Amino acid sequence: MNINEFTHFNEDGNAVMVDVSEKEQTQRVAIAKGRIQVNDNVLQHIQQKTVKKGDVLGVARIAGIMAAKRTSEWIPMCHLLMLTKCQIDFKIFSQTNEIEVTCLVKTVGKTGVEMEALTGVQVALLTIYDMCKAIDKKMVLKNSYLVSKTGGNSGDIYNESPIDG
Helix, strand or coil, X not given: CCHHHCCCECCCCCECCCCCCCCCCEEEEEEEEEEEECCHHHHHHHHHCCCCCCCHHHHHHHHHHHHHHCHHHHCCCCCCCCCCEEEEEEEEECCCCEXXXXXXXXXXXXXXXXXXXXXXXXXXXXXXXXXXXXCCCCCEEEEEXXXXXXXXXXXXXXXXXXXXX
């Protein structure tokens, strides 16, 4: 693949922000997922809401939403977007001591919200780690990926993953 195939580089190979001024506004939706594996003790404390720092999943939800809204401040070539929806959900897998974070992000705009969804997942996972690290520092963040995205010139993308289910 040569440098001209990447949209974030100009003909001289310099990193640039893509000019989206001529693109049409469309409904954009992205969903991302990721997991954190914890030990039995951490999972029990999270489920019983007895972690000393507070309601872990409640705080992680807020952190993920805040992060999605501020993605352009952290990822250099991301456009500042007006999000119309950001939702963080959790699913607990007791058999593997994993917590799955799902982030759904929507906007009407000229560029997609994939990075916002992925950022929301990562920050929610990091928040779970931060709030529980006094109990266990061996937690593992894993399997973060873009599940789907709709809208825009590149069309719809659906990514099957072995961690679903």
